[in-house]
Amino acid sequence: MNSHHWVNEAIGKIEADFQRSADTHLVRLDLPGLNGIDLYLKDESTHPTGSLKHRLARSLFLYAICNGWVNQNTTIIESSSGSTAVSEAYFARLLGLPFIAVMPRSTSIHKIRQIEFYGGQCHLVSCSSEIYAESQRLAKELNGHYMDQFTYAERATDWRGNNNIADSIFRQMRAEPHPVPSWIVMSPGTGGTSATLGRYIRYQRLDTQLCVVDPEHSVFMDYYLSGDISLTIDRSSRIEGIGRPRVEPSFIPGVIDDMRRVPDAAAIATIHWLETILGRKAGPSTGTNLYGALQIASEMRACSEEGSVVTLLCDSGERYLDTCYNPDWIAAQVGDIQPWLTKISQLVSGVGL
Structure with a gap:
């Protein structure tokens, strides 16, 4: 088989696989304590391989x-x-x-x-x-x-074109009460998704702001604040899939409007709370995303603002039964999550975070 024939067949197989895969769902969370603010999860766990990746x-x-x-x-x-x-x-x-x-x-x-x-x-x-x-x-x-x-x-994702995750989110939001989100919240693994979201928002001249949330033991936020691209640490992130020990080339700080650190214990507590809302488990990067989104929603409510906030459900929690859903691992790695569960309950009941 000559190289051009193989390339044609390979691209055809990938495109056919794409056509067989429906778009992922946009799930609205029912949170009475955040009246006037609608919170959504873009559920990437429904891809054929079960994640945003x-x-x-x-x-x-x-x-x-x-x-x-x-x-x-x-x-x-x-x-x-x-x-x-x-x-x-x-x-x-x-x-x-x-x-x-x-x-x-x-x-x-x-x-x-x-x-x-x-x-x-x-x-x-x-x-x-x-x-x-x-x-x-x-x-x-x-x-x-x-x-x-x-x-x-x-570089590999066409942030201007159709069918990227940003385009999908904004298309799915069109019929919602607040169709242009006030905020989109995303955590960085490579930084590629936040780059796509931020570039798309600017290219489409939208008023949406992008917040990137970083776990503990990651240099992305430190780089965002300092501009020092040489930063490194000698520890690995405990939140699989996000956080890096060095600044990755795909992380583009210029497209980010706000960045904040989410404690790992807060992220783990959030996915345990989310299971009580959705009836299924999500991975720890989702917990980081959602905790940041809840913080922003709480701040919006405190300012009497209305609008929508969108974040990502990156993958299923079934991949983390031996870690994030294992009480022994939680106790050894992140400590007591009960104080964070209490804070989340206060938020969604209208008391505040």
Whole structure:
């Protein structure tokens, strides 16, 4: 098979997969204590691979193929904390390509099993800061291609065009009481999604503001405040999928209107509270997003403002049964979440946060 024929077939398979996948749901939360402020979750857990990263993996494969970096004999290597690797393993299997995920040993067992389910291999390292060099080494050794989501996430997605997550949110909001959100809240993993949202808001000349929420043990917020791109830390984020030990190339601070830190215990408490509202579990990055959205909604209410706030449900909590839904892990890693549950209950009952 010649290279052009393979490229045509590969892109056709990816586009056909996209056409088979319906758009994700926009879920409105019923919170009487926030009267006049509507809060929504864009539920990305309904993608075929169960997370927001399905969009990114699709874009990265198309970008790499169209740039001539991937052909029918290419081994795909990616550095990931789990969800991107799950989605990339899915697309690699779709195209018949070998896939290796380079991940920290702390990655949840459920994610590792999902990667293996799609035919991928998991190459584990001790610390998240080691994933970059090890991915580059493997790509060179195997004559493969390192996808490098942390560099290419913001480049691979067409933030002006149709079918990106920003366009989807604003289309789905058209029939709502406050169709143009006052705020969209997002946490950074690569920074690619917040870049897409912020650029789209500006390009469409919308009044929506973008708030980015960072977990503990991440340098993104410190970089946002200081402008020091050389910042690093020697700890890994406890919130899988978001927070980084270095400033990633895809993180674009200029599109962000506000940034704040969400304590990890608050994020974990939020997903346990959310389960009582939705009747199902969400992952910890969703807890970070939603806690930030609740803070903003509370501040809006205190100022007698009305409007809508949109954030993302990034993936299902079923991937985190051994961590974020395990009382022993919670006690050892983040401590007592009851004070945060109390604060959330006060907010949604109208007392305030």
